Amino acid sequence: MQHGEVHITSYRAHGVILVLLLFLTAITITITWVDAGSFSVGVAMLVACVKATLVLFYFMHLKFDALVFKVFAGMVFFLLAVVFVVTFFDYLFR
Amino acid sequence: MTSNNSALHPGSYLDQQGKYKGILGWLTSTDHKRIGILYLMCILVFFLVGVTLGGVMKLELLRPGEQYIDAQTYNGFFTVHGIIMIFMVVIPGLAAVFGNFFLPIMIGAKDVAFPRLNLFSWYIYIVGAAIAVLSQFGGKGAPDTGWTFYAPYSIDSNTNVTTAVLAAFVLGFSSILTGLNFIVTIHRMRAKGMTWFKMPLFPWSLYATAWIQVLATPIVGITLLMVIAERTFRIGFFDPSLGGDPILYQHLFWIYSHPAVYIMILPAMGVITEIIPTFCQRKVFGYQAIVLSSLAIAGVGYLVWGHHMFTSGMSDFSRMAFSFLTFIVAIPSAIKVFNWIATMYKGSIKINTTFLYSISFIFQFMIGGLTGLTLGALATNVHVHDTYYVVAHFHYIVFGGMGFAFFAAIHYWFPKMFGRMYNEKLGKIGWAIVFSGFTLLYFPMFILGLQGMPRRYFDYLPEYSGGHFISSIGAFVLITGIIIMVYNLFRSAKKGELAPANPWDGRTLEWTIPSPPPLENFDNEVVVTEHPYDYK
Numbered sequence: 001m002q003h004g005e006v007h008i009t010s011y012r013a014h015g016v017i018l019v020l021l022l023f024l025t026a027i028t029i030t031i032t033w034v035d036a037g038s039f040s041v042g043v044a045m046l047v048a049c050v051k052a053t054l055v056l057f058y059f060m061h062l063k064f065d066a067l068v069f070k071v072f073a074g075m076v077f078f079l080l081a082v083v084f085v086v087t088f089f090d091y092l093f094r
Numbered sequence: 095m096t097s098n099n100s101a102l103h104p105g106s107y108l109d110q111q112g113k114y115k116g117i118l119g120w121l122t123s124t125d126h127k128r129i130g131i132l133y134l135m136c137i138l139v140f141f142l143v144g145v146t147l148g149g150v151m152k153l154e155l156l157r158p159g160e161q162y163i164d165a166q167t168y169n170g171f172f173t174v175h176g177i178i179m180i181f182m183v184v185i186p187g188l189a190a191v192f193g194n195f196f197l198p199i200m201i202g203a204k205d206v207a208f209p210r211l212n213l214f215s216w217y218i219y220i221v222g223a224a225i226a227v228l229s230q231f232g233g234k235g236a237p238d239t240g241w242t243f244y245a246p247y248s249i250d251s252n253t254n255v256t257t258a259v260l261a262a263f264v265l266g267f268s269s270i271l272t273g274l275n276f277i278v279t280i281h282r283m284r285a286k287g288m289t290w291f292k293m294p295l296f297p298w299s300l301y302a303t304a305w306i307q308v309l310a311t312p313i314v315g316i317t318l319l320m321v322i323a324e325r326t327f328r329i330g331f332f333d334p335s336l337g338g339d340p341i342l343y344q345h346l347f348w349i350y351s352h353p354a355v356y357i358m359i360l361p362a363m364g365v366i367t368e369i370i371p372t373f374c375q376r377k378v379f380g381y382q383a384i385v386l387s388s389l390a391i392a393g394v395g396y397l398v399w400g401h402h403m404f405t406s407g408m409s410d411f412s413r414m415a416f417s418f419l420t421f422i423v424a425i426p427s428a429i430k431v432f433n434w435i436a437t438m439y440k441g442s443i444k445i446n447t448t449f450l451y452s453i454s455f456i457f458q459f460m461i462g463g464l465t466g467l468t469l470g471a472l473a474t475n476v477h478v479h480d481t482y483y484v485v486a487h488f489h490y491i492v493f494g495g496m497g498f499a500f501f502a503a504i505h506y507w508f509p510k511m512f513g514r515m516y517n518e519k520l521g522k523i524g525w526a527i528v529f530s531g532f533t534l535l536y537f538p539m540f541i542l543g544l545q546g547m548p549r550r551y552f553d554y555l556p557e558y559s560g561g562h563f564i565s566s567i568g569a570f571v572l573i574t575g576i577i578i579m580v581y582n583l584f585r586s587a588k589k590g591e592l593a594p595a596n597p598w599d600g601r602t603l604e605w606t607i608p609s610p611p612p613l614e615n616f617d618n619e620v621v622v623t624e625h626p627y628d629y630k
Binding site: 076079082083086087089090091092093094 | 309313334341345349372396398400407408411412415
């Protein structure tokens with residue numbers, strides 16, 4: 001967000017995001033009942049990533065921030081993804 | 095620490111008092127310089143405690159067989175020595191002390207971006223340290239897992255592991271907040287005209303370090319909470335008998351704890367990069383290469399954690415990948431060494447105590463780094479894993495590297511911090527004894543390790559007697575040198591000659607203000623027009 005600017009997100013937008021987050025939580029719970037083998041973890045992680053992105057963009061206002069902040073936040077998630085991939089390579093090849 | 099200030103120039107940060115006076119004035123001050131001094135004093139105390147524990151261990155190892163302490167006490171001693179030295183001395187060390195004191199000054203700012211958060215970080219550090227100290231007493235005895243808290247033993251040990259783990263968890267928050275503060279300070283508070291590539295190299299190293307602190311520390315925090323949850327609620331994360339995976343613990347622990355080595359060493363490299371141009375009166379060789387190598391070490395260093403786990407049962411593919419990445423990280427480290435040496439080439443070198451500690455750093459860091467390659471190679475790692483070779487390598491990097499850089503930094507910036515000069519002759523005597531003691535203490539450990547002496551054993555076979563005897567003698571020599579150094583610095587802080595603003599003819603901003611600095615560092619707004627190392 002540029003210094004001095006104020007962005008007010010409407011109640012409606014917040015409400016939509018809340019419903020989306022609840023829906024995604026329901027998917028996370030549902031996936032635990034389905035025996036999808038090693039894909040269960042992958043789907044749960046994917047859903048968690050989408051939820052985190054929604055929170056970051058709307059509730060933490062990253063949507064309105066300058067590109068540099070988006071890039072920095074993106075780099076953190078990229079690093080986290082790399083750490084996950086490198087760790088899981090061990091399990092994949094063990 | 096404020097005694098006999100009347101001879102110093104008026105208005106220094108040592109004299110300025112806020113609402114409270116005396117010790118309360120120090121404990122409530124949000125001045126970055128005072129917070130740096132608070133960290134310095136605490137770290138010095140914990141360092142001396144860690145040294146004492148190490149000294150007792152070396153006394154026990156002077157001869158084979160039980161001498162003064164039993165095996166379980168020895169286990170507690172090496173664990174406590176590790177926890178104190180790693181989490182309370184070397185990780186906060188340079189960044190918390192010299193970063194707090196000098197980062198704002200070197201970038202032309204009046205303070206860090208969040209001064210209250212900065213003081214809060216120190217209080218968190220104190221709370222964490224208090225919990226760590228508590229873990230040593232009461233309950234069922236000092237933790238005996240080693241500072242790595244490896245599962246499943248850390249899950250099963252009935253000593254005070256939970257308290258020690260909680261201490262490390264709390265200390266992590268202090269580290270994260272300090273890192274966050276430094277990142278924002280560097281982004282937002284640089285003086286007018288100080289572009290990224292006009293910023294001195296110590297702040298650059300702190301910047302790279304701060305990112306590691308912010309990104310890596312939460313991982314160990316969560317991991318340590320998982321250990322507590324497993325110990326308390328028997329949730330099977332790591333213990334195979336509960337369905338957990340002990341290798342997962344090692345992954346999670348080293349994802350933080352290997353980058354933690356770079357949290358220690360990057361600011362150390364930054365310090366040395368400040369000192370060498372000053373005492374050679376030469377522009378630093380390859381400024382941009384040093385900046386980029388710091389960032390590369392921080393980046394690649396994040397992905398080499400698996401080299402601690404070559405014999406743990408990790409997959410072959412992962413072992414090869416981690417070995418390859420470990421060799422890659424040697425490149426930016428070597429770039430720095432070449433840059434330091436090239437800076438010295440044809441310089442007007444002034445050899446004083448600070449410079450002697452600095453070149454000792456390079457010498458010892460090279461030995462530590464090159465022996466790290468032996469450990470990074472899969473075949474040789476199998477032979478020397480968990481032997482004294484690892485102990486020697488680790489101490490050459492952490493003590494010979496970070497420790498000596500800390501000693502170099504305290505001598506380099508001593509006149510600026512306390513407004514007085516240290517005694518040069520005593521300083522050189524202290525250095526000679528510290529350096530000799532260090533070499534006698536740790537070098538024989540390489541040979542002991544190659545001979546097969548395992549680490550963390552309180553007893554040993556007769557064939558290892560010679561190496562252990564020399565190493566123990568070295569420990570006592572080293573302790574003597576440290577006592578001389580500490581005495582010299584404390585005495586000089588009270589009775590040393592008054593220091594001019596720029597005793598070493600340095601070029602960075604801290605040398606443009608009085609010694610010791612005034613409360614808000616600069617009287618006027620700072621405008622930077624020149625490169626930080628423009629020596630004529």
